[in-house]
Amino acid sequence: MIRIIDSTLAMMDRFEWLPDQIADFCSLMKSIGILDLEISEDIYGKMGELPEGIRLYMMIGMPEKRHDYPGIYKFLHQKGIPGEDLICQLQINDIREVIQIKSYQDYACLRIKGLDDMICHKYSGIMKNIKENAGKARIIFCPENSFGCATALAVQWILDGNNEISTSFTGIGNRAATEEVLMALRISSRYKVNQDLSPLIRLKEMFEDVTTERVSPNKPVIGEAIFEFEAGVHVDGIIKNPSNFVPFLPEQVGRKFGIRVGKHSGKNAVIYKLGEAGIKMEEEKDILAILSEVKKQGSDLKRGLKDVEFLSIVNEVCADEGKKMDS
Structure with missing residues (x-):
């Protein structure tokens, strides 16, 4: 099963979110078939009731304090502590660092973040190496977008037979863009072909309201001028x-x-x-x-x-x- 984890709500602490806006964002994401959302501790404090039917993820600095956040499905951390409700995040900025994944084979789940330069190499071979080095650990791939290729890498990861990717709406936070990945998978592998994606326009409007920044009219999938x-x-x-x-x-x-x-x-x-x-x-x-x-x-x-x-x-x-x- 393909799983897209949208991290928008973990990237926007510098913006003022109202509880109703957070609830609407979660509801709209659910309506387009995104059931996994990463949030920040700040957003968690503003949410009030947690959204139904949504699996929530949160980066936490001290894993031993995760019991202070009831309702969170999985916690991300960088301390290398095993646990069924913990996802260990590895930052890999160079393909030569992929070998370090071997040290984490006993973990239940790893999020591999970075690898901006993969598009400059034989990415299919690198993706194969990532899986081999991870052993039995589940991999969530989170390519960064320094070279403008994160969406392509995220889609390729899924097309190569993997299941989980981490993205964000419009690519905020230097990520692959959720809406672009969703549409690319629909076109290339018939992913959620019957899902109504018209709420993307409302998501775009909400994003612009919160950030006070206008999405480019030529932005793929949601730009107002692309048609x-x-x-x-x-x-x-x-x-x-x-x-x-x-x-x-x-x-x-x-x-x-x-x-x-x-x-x-x-x-x-x-x-x-x-x-x-x-x-x-x-x-x-x-x-x-x-x-x-x-x-x-x-x-x-x-x-x-x-x-x-x-x-x-x-x-x-x-x-x-x-x-x-x-x-």
Whole structure:
């Protein structure tokens, strides 16, 4: 069974979380199929009632004090103390350090954190070495993202037959991004194909509210601009068969295609935009007149036109022809 442990709530102590926001975050994670969450001691103190149906993990400095935190499923620590409810974390910053894992073969579970440079080497061989050196210990792989490859490494770890990875929403804390890993596994290995992922948009909005930072519009999976297109041939292809151009449909993550017309657009793109606005226009010369002005303005502005700009052009063409728009 594949297990994704989301560590977002362990990375955000510098932000002000309200108890209701924490509860909503846990509920939304559960709704997209993430049932394992790592939290910090600070978040634990703010939670009040622990969320039902969620397994909670927490990094603890003194394992002997873990009984002060009832309800935690597993504790992470770096002191090398065995225990069924303890996960020993190893920081490995260089692939040459993988050999040290041999010293922890008797542990029930290890979290291997780091290995940023693995993508620069034969990563499948390194992953095999990690498993061999770990013996019977369970491995949770937590690649860091210094080289921008943590998501790829996390997904590869699962595709190589392993089961557990540690991630965070948007990759906060130098981790693999939970939403990217989740979608990549859905596409590559049909993981949770029936799970509704539309709550990702609400998670993004909550993340922005708490951090007061805007997620990049081009962020994979959750960026608001990733389904916006302008180029003519590209738009025509999306209208006819979107699966040829995108790995997953926007509806899967609560979005829809945003088609913008501009200097590269063709007649089909104009017809699509007219239909999207509920405007009926049958005469080809009117459509071509709109297209001509769209290309001109798109070229002058050096970008795709906003919907209001497109409708302004339609109004002008209809006015010139002495017509009213049918909608």
